[in-house]
Structure formats: structure tokens, C-alpha cells
Amino acid sequence: MMAGQDAQAWRARAVGSAASDIDLVFDAADRPGTVTALLAACVCNPDGQAIEADEAWDWTLSQRLQALIAMRLAAQEPVIELQSACTRCSEAMELALDLRALAGQTATPRFHWRSDSGIELALRLPRGCDLQSWMLDGPSSPEALAASLIEAVHGVAPDEEQPALSTLLPMLDDAFEAHDPLTALRLHTTCPECAHDNTLVCDLEALLIDGFSRAQARMLDDVLQLASAFHWREADILALPRWRRAHYLRQLHHEGAWA
Ligand SMILES: [Zn+2]
Structure with a gap:
């Protein structure tokens, strides 16, 4: 079941809409930390207060995504262009992913699942802090990670009755994917050359982070252009509303060199 209320409970702004975004750190070695920093910078509670990092860590991966x-929709750039190659004939394929179709599809944090052999599990989705502790604690077995997401087996705490996890594991993966399809998003596309039906597994979080990093780079680029042309200070340029920065840049490009 999807919960639509989360999306209404907070508001997001675009990366690049505040001067402080110039200080955002995109750390490829710490993706969970990067996401938490982005959320703490750009997501507000309904009362307009920025959320705390602790709150962002506590959100499920589905809520974080x-x-x-x-945030991406707030930048009014709803479409991500993907490039891939057909797995059968290697023909280049292009795919447009419209985020508007995925917005609001927050998976509920807890769900029940029943295996074919009749084992009933109460499962929870991983949260940001789970990723953080998995990262800090070093490599763990897939069984141990899955076990940490099982809250009950046949209604009792899992320590008392441990099912054969290694045999359940592939099915558990499917269960998590069915409950939260966006976290490891599968896209289907037909090859324009050979008509083969390709399935692309898409790391949506990585694509979004990449887009935010490029938005920050554009912001720095704008500052550089305006500073070179008008000899304004960085802080003054960043203090300008975005529409005014865009206006001056347009002028600059229409008029040629102003400096
Ligand atoms: Zn093909």
C-alpha cells in the first residue's frame, strides 16, 4: 500500500535556490551521508523549519528517495534522460524517465510477507541509519542484513524462532522489491533495432544525486561568469534571487562581452 501523506507533510526546494548550496559536499564514498546532508539542506517541515539530520537518518530509503x-521536481526538471545499450544487439537506446509519475509513491515502512512454505514475516524497510551502520560496521552477510529487517516471525520476535534465512533470501529480495519498487527501479524498454524487450535496473538515487551535483556546478559557473563580467563579489552574486541571476546572465549572453 502506498502512503500519500508523507509527500504533503514536508516541502522541498531545488538545489541551487539558496546561497548555502555552494557548500554542499558530494562525497562519492559516503552516499548515505550525502543524501542526509541534501535532505537537511533542502527539505522543510510544514512550518517552514529545515528538518534535522537525525530526522533524515530516521526516514526509510523510500521516504528519502x-x-x-x-527536490528535483522543485527545480522544474522532471525528466531524466537515460542512455543504455540493447542487451541483444548492442544498439544504443534512449529512455526518458518522468519523475512526475514516480512522485508520491512512498512505500509504507512496515509490511507483512508470507513465503510459499507458509512462513509469515513482519518486515520493515531499511532506513538511512541502517545504511550508515552497515557502512560503518563493514561487510556483513546478506543473511545478517536481511535478519535485521525482520521484526517478527509468525508474530513473535525473530530471536525465538529463526527461519532458514539463506533459503528465504532470494524471495525476501523479491518481497522488498515488490513492496518498494522505486529503490531498485526496473524499467522496460523495447529496442528500436531488434525489438528485444530490455529490462534496465536503474539506480534512481545515484541519478538524482548526480543531477544535484550538476546543479551546484552550474551555480558556481554562474557566479564565475557574473564575477568576471561585473566584478561583483561571490557573496553578493549568491545573495541575488535566482531569477535576477538568470536575467543578468541572459543579458551577458545577448550583449556579448560586457567586461
Ligand atoms: Zn536490440
Whole structure:
């Protein structure tokens, strides 16, 4: 079941809409930390207060991803262009992913699942802090990671009755994917050359982070252009509303060299 209320409970702004975004750190070695920093910078509670990092860590991966999608939509760039190659004939394929179709699809944090053999599990989605502790604690077995997401087996705490996890594991992966399809998003596309039906597994979070990093780079580029042309200070340029920065840049490009 999808919960639509989360999306209404907070508001997101675009990366690049505040001067402080110039200080955002995109750390490829710490993706969970990067996401938390982005959310703490760009997501507000309904009362307009920025959310705390602790709150962002506590959100499920599904909630975190939805907030990143909302940030991207706030930038009014709803479409991500993907390039891939057909797995059968290697023909280049292009795919447009429209984030508006994915917004608001927050998976509920807890769900029940029943295996074919009749084992009933109460499962929870991983949260940001789970990723952080998995990263800090070093490599763990897939069984141990899955076990940490099982809250009950046949209604009792899992320590008392441990099912054969290694045999359940592939099915558990499917169960998590079915409940939260966006976290490891599968896209289907037909090859224009050979008509083969390709399935692309898409790391949506990575694509979104990449887009935010490019938005920050554009912001720095704008500052550089305006500073070179008008000899304004960085802080003054960043203090300008975005529409005014865009206006001056347009002038600059229409008029040629002003400096
Ligand atoms: Zn093909």
C-alpha cells in the first residue's frame, strides 16, 4: 500500500535556490551521508523549519528517495534522460524517465510477507541509519542484513524462532522489491533495432544525486561568469534571487562581452 501523506507533510526546494548550496559536499564514498546532508539542506517541515539530520537518518530509503524526487521536481526538471545499450544487439537506446509519475509513491515502512512454505514475516524497510551502520560496521552477510529487517516471525520476535534465512533470501529480495519498487527501479524498454524487450535496473538515487551535483556546478559557473563580467563579489552574486541571476546572465549572453 502506498502512503500519500508523507509527500504533503514536508516541502522541498531545488538545489541551487539558496546561497548555502555552494557548500554542499558530494562525497562519492559516503552516499548515505550525502543524501542526509541534501535532505537537511533542502527539505522543510510544514512550518517552514529545515528538518534535522537525525530526522533524515530516521526516514526509510523510500521516504528519502521521495524527498530527493521532490527536490528535483522543485527545480522544474522532471525528466531524466537515460542512455543504455540493447542487451541483444548492442544498439544504443534512449529512455526518458518522468519523475512526475514516480512522485508520491512512498512505500509504507512496515509490511507483512508470507513465503510459499507458509512462513509469515513482519518486515520493515531499511532506513538511512541502517545504511550508515552497515557502512560503518563493514561487510556483513546478506543473511545478517536481511535478519535485521525482520521484526517478527509468525508474530513473535525473530530471536525465538529463526527461519532458514539463506533459503528465504532470494524471495525476501523479491518481497522488498515488490513492496518498494522505486529503490531498485526496473524499467522496460523495447529496442528500436531488434525489438528485444530490455529490462534496465536503474539506480534512481545515484541519478538524482548526480543531477544535484550538476546543479551546484552550474551555480558556481554562474557566479564565475557574473564575477568576471561585473566584478561583483561571490557573496553578493549568491545573495541575488535566482531569477535576477538568470536575467543578468541572459543579458551577458545577448550583449556579448560586457567586461
Ligand atoms: Zn536490440
